[in-house]
Amino acid sequence: MAPVLEVRNLSVAYNGSQALEDVSFRVQQGERVAIVGPNGAGKSTLFKAMVGLIHPLSGRVEAKGAGFGYVTQRSAVDWTFPVTVHDVVMMGRIGKMGWLRWQRLRDREIVRRSLEQVGLLEYADRQIGELSGGQQQRVFIARALAQEATILLMDEPFSGVDSPSQEAILEILEHLRDQGVTLLVSTHDLNLAVERFDRLALLNRRLVAFGTPQEAVTPSTLAAAYGGQALWRGEDYALVLGDIDCCGETEHSHE
Secondary structure (H helix, E strand, O other), rough: OOOEEEEEEEEEEEEEEEEEEEEEEEEEEOOOEEOOOOOOOOHHHHHHHOOOOOOOOEEEEEOOOOOOEEEEEEEEOOOOOOHHHHHHHHHHHHHHHHOOOOOOHHHHHHHHHHHHHHHHHHHOEEEEEHHHHHHHHHHHHHHHHHOOEEEEEEEEOOOOOOOHHHHHHHHHHHHHOOOOEEEEEEEEOOOHHHHHOEEEEEEEEEEEEOHHHHHHOOOOOHHHHHHHHEEEEOOOEEEEEEEEEEOOOOEEEEE
């Protein structure tokens, strides 16, 4: 089958330094792909280059008959801005409204359906800042759905949300796959990527590995991507990851 998305030899410089170098991979329609790597690996840069927010040094991105929806990190959003949940999701329709920006019946129906898909229709009139972190993340998924996107890019959607919210988001992703939506999700949680995604891209400025979790995650690829921060612990990809914070301490995440 022809891929719905192809990234070819993508290289990007960001803030004067090389952020991505010669990254290439293909994704089939309906696949769920986890983009995994250490802090500074270029995960967010990859997504921004794919949707045109950053101009690459070289390479290209081809989406065959598909449109992108981009869900940015929650930390990049001003949650104090006085706007309702409905208004946020309606922002996804702006590119479809025409030059007068009038909301049509179709636009309102798509917003309603998108909120229904993420289980937040009853919150439509709430201020976005009143919602929990998990609910806010689901609102931004709804906004991407309102764009009628067929490829959804989600940058760290599980960061800062509790376990029930994470599971709710994963259930939404399952339903989207059933609808043929292609999903690329960046995450620092390698265990989650191995357990819940079809393919895994192990990234550290270069593409270290791409394939099924069994193909992509090996002692050698982990060493190449994480260096001494990743430990192989037996079979079945049981992993211990350490993220070095600013103060030199190490936090460990266990399977």
